Amino acid sequence: MPSNHKLAADLLAKAKKLNQEDPLASFKSEFLLPQNVIYVDGNSLGPLSKAAKNRAVEVVEQQWGNSLISSWNVHDWINLPTTVGNKIAKLIGAAPNTVICCDSISVNLFKLLSAALLLSAKQAADDKTDARTLILSQKDNFPTDLYMVQGLGQLLNSGTQTKLELMSVDSKDITRSIEEHGHRIAVLMLTHVNFRNGDIHDLQALTELAHAKGILVLWDLAHSAGVLPLALEECEVDFAVGCTYKYLNGGPGAPGFAYVAERLLPDLQQPLSGWLGHKKPFDFEHDYEKAAGIEQLLCGTPSIISMSVLDAALDMFETISVSDLRAKSIALNDFFQSCVEQINASYSPSDSPLVLACNEQAQMRGSQISYKHPHAYAICQALISEGVISDFRSPDILRIGFSPLFLHFTDMLNAALILTSIVRTKRYTQPQFLIKNKVT
Amino acid sequence: MPSNHKLAADLLAKAKKLNQEDPLASFKSEFLLPQNVIYVDGNSLGPLSKAAKNRAVEVVEQQWGNSLISSWNVHDWINLPTTVGNKIAKLIGAAPNTVICCDSISVNLFKLLSAALLLSAKQAADDKTDARTLILSQKDNFPTDLYMVQGLGQLLNSGTQTKLELMSVDSKDITRSIEEHGHRIAVLMLTHVNFRNGDIHDLQALTELAHAKGILVLWDLAHSAGVLPLALEECEVDFAVGCTYKYLNGGPGAPGFAYVAERLLPDLQQPLSGWLGHKKPFDFEHDYEKAAGIEQLLCGTPSIISMSVLDAALDMFETISVSDLRAKSIALNDFFQSCVEQINASYSPSDSPLVLACNEQAQMRGSQISYKHPHAYAICQALISEGVISDFRSPDILRIGFSPLFLHFTDMLNAALILTSIVRTKRYTQPQFLIKNKVT
Incomplete structure (x- = not known):
C-alpha cells in the first residue's frame, strides 16, 4: 500500500x-550483540559488552589461573563487593560505602527485611508500644519479594505470639493503607518500577509518608538501577535492593546489591551473619561481631567470576x-x-x-x-x-x-x-x- | 652434607x-597451573582446569553473548542447579535429586538450620514435648557455621519466649553433650573435617547417636567433598552443605551446595523462599508454594557464569x-x-x-x-x-x-x-x- x-x-x-x-x-x-537481532529484552538480561568479555578472560585465566589464591590480595578480590557497590551507589544516588554487591536480590531482601523488623521491634520496645507486625506491599509486586516475606513469616511465627503478616494491596490502595494501618506497619516494601506494566511509584512521596508513620521503607530497584534517576540518600530511603543483570548488563545471575542508609548501619543486625560480614573475618573468632560499615551485609564468599564481569560492565557508566x-x-x-x-x-x-x-x-x-x-x-x-x-x-x-x-x-x-x-x-x-x- | x-x-x-x-x-x-609453582593450597582455592577455562569462554561468549536470554532454555541454564547438584551427589554418596547447587555455603547453612528447627518444632508439637532450643556444635568449627547460628538466634529470639542457643563444645565433649543434653538439642551441626587440624569426625557414628536422641544432623562438607568418601544416603544424614571452590576446583567463590535427605523433602520449609524455589516460578503467583523436590532450596537467580565454570570442572570427576x-x-x-x-x-x-x-x-x-x-x-x-x-x-x-x-x-x-x-x-x-x- x-x-x-x-x-x-x-x-x-x-x-x-x-x-x-x-x-x-x-x-x-x-556491546557484542549478535547480527540481525533487535534486543528489546535488556530489562530481563542485559547483553555482553566487550569490557565484560575481556574481564571474564582476565579473571579466569590471569587472576584465578596464574595468581591463584593470592588474587584475594593482589587482584583485590576481597574488596570487590565494596568496589562494585560504590560503582552502583553513584547510579542510585547513594552515599559512598552504603551499597554492597553480594548474593542475590532475594537473599539481600531477606537480610534487610529481617534487619528492618529487628530495628522496628527495638523501636517499639524503646517506645513501650506494641511491636508492629505488618509488612505492607503490593499485590502485583514481583513475586519473589512477596515470597520472601512469607518465608520469613513462617520462620518467625513458629512458636511466637507476635505474628508477622504480609499485607499486599492494590497499587492504588497503598497510600490509604499507610494512613489507616500505619501504626501496625513495620516495613513498606515496594518495587520502584513494576515488572509487568512499568508503573513507577513516587519513591520520595511514599518514603516521606511512611516515615511520618514511623514505618521503615525498603525499595526494590530491580527495574530502576541504571536507567531511572534515583536519589536514595536525598530521599532518606532506609533500605534498598537491586539486581545487576538487567540494565547494568552484569551477566546472567550476576550478584545483587543492597543499600542501607548510613544512619542505620551502627544499630543494624542482619541474620545472615556469615564470616565475611565479621569485623575481622580472618581472625576466625568464635563470636560474631559485625563489621562497622556496609560490609556487615556480606555473608559467604562471593562469586568472584560473576562479580568481576559485573565490575567491568559497570565501568561503561562512569562517563554517563x-x-x-x-x-x-x-x-x-x-x-x-x-x-x-x-x-x-x-x-x-x-x-x-x-x-x-x-x-x-x-x-x-x-x-x-x-x-x-x-x-x-x-x-x-x-x-x-x-x-x-x-x-x-x-x-x-x-x-x-x-x-x-x-x-x-x-x-x-x-x-x-x-x-x-x-x-x-x-x-x-x-x-x-x-x-x-x-x-x- | x-x-x-x-x-x-x-x-x-x-x-x-x-x-x-x-x-x-x-x-x-x-590443569593450567603456573610454572614453577607447587600448589598446596587447593584446599582453599582449587586451581583452573582446561575444561573450566573453556567453559568460561563458552558461557560468556557463546551462551550469554550470542544466545542471550534464550540460553535459559537452549543452554538449559534453568536446570543448572540440579545438573550440578547431581554431579556433586555422586561424590558424596547422595541419592539423585537430593543435592542442589546454589548460593553460598553460609546461606545454605541458614536455610537448612532454619528448616531443621521448624521440623524439630513440629515434631515437638506433635509429641507434646517442649521445643528443643539448642544447636550443638564444636568450638573450633569454621566460624561462619557458628556465626550463622548466632544470627538466626538473634532473629528468632526477638520477642519470643523460646530462646535458640548455640552450644559449642570441645570436639572431645560432643558425644557426652549429646548423651547429657540430647532431649534439648534440635540440631547437631558439625564440620566433617576440621579446617585447622584436619580432624575427621565419625560421621556415621555421630549421626546414629544423634538420631537415637531425636536430634537432626547437619554436616558441613567444605573440606570433604571430592576428596573423602562419603555415604550420606547410607548413613541417613538429614542435611549437609558444602563448598565447591576447594577440592572440586569450581573457581573463586563458586556457588555452594545443599543436601536434604529425600524423606525430609515433603515436609521441609526453608525461609529463603525465593521465586526459583516456587513450584511454578514462571506463573508469577501471589503465594509461595514450594517445589516438591530439592529445587525448593533455590532462592534467587543463580550466578550462571560461576556455576557453569563449576559444572565443567566437575566433569573431571566422572571417571574417578x-x-x-x-x-x-x-x-x-x-x-x-x-x-x-x-x-x-x-x-x-x-x-x-x-x-x-x-x-x-x-x-x-x-x-x-x-x-x-x-x-x-x-x-x-x-x-x-x-x-x-x-x-x-x-x-x-x-x-x-x-x-x-x-x-x-x-x-x-x-x-x-x-x-x-x-x-x-x-x-x-x-x-x-x-x-x-x-x-x-
Missing part, C-alpha cells in the same frame, strides 16, 4: 535523525549520567509506541488487537512498554523467530524493554514494523509458536 | 617411583572414584610428612621447631597437614615467595593441602625440602615476610 510505504519512509527518516542526535548512540559498539540514560529511554519508548500506533492506524483497526497494558505516557513508565494480548506468548515467540527478542510475562503480557545504551531509534522502527506485521498477519498462530514449553 | 645429599637422592627416587605407580598422575595435565582420590591423598600426605621428618632428622633438632598440629597418622586426618609455629604467618609468606603456595590460619597454623588430582609425589618432596630449609635457615625472618598485611 502506497500510504504504508510513505509512512515507513517517513518513520525511517525520523529514526535516522533521532540516531544522529543521540549522544549515547556510539555506546552500541561497546543517569539523566541522559533516562532521557534516551523515554525517547526510545515514545518513538516505539508512536511507530506502532502510526503503523496500526494505517490499517484497519481489527488488524491490531494489541492493547496497551501500561501508562500511555512513556515518561510515566519505566524503561519498557507492555501490551496485553490473549496470544502474547505466541506473539513473543514469533517475534524472537524474526529476530526481535522481547519477553512474555504470564498470563498475557508482551513486554518490550528499552536499554538506552545499545538500542538505536532505527531498531525501534524495525521492531515496531515486525511486531505489527506479526499481529496483523497472525503469523503467531503457526504451531511452533503456540506450544508453551519455554521457561522464561 | 653428604648424608643430606644421599637422603635427598633416596627421597627423589622414592617420589619418582610413587609418581610412576600413581593412577591419577596424568590428571595434572588437565572418590576412594582412589582418598588413597592418593593419604599417600601424598604421608609422603610429605615423612620427607619433612626425615630431612629434619638429618639436622640438629633445634633447627626444626615445626610442631605437628594434627593427628600423626595421615589416614586419620583430612587431605591436609598442619604445623604450629609462632612464625607460621612469616613461614607461609616465605614459602609463597619460593613457589610453594600454602596457607596460614590464625593464630599460628601453617596448613598444607593435598589435592590428589594435580599434585605429584615429586612436588611433595620439593615442598618438604623448601619448607624445612626455610625454617632451618630462618629465611622467614626477612622483613617482607613478617608484616601481616594479607587478608587470606
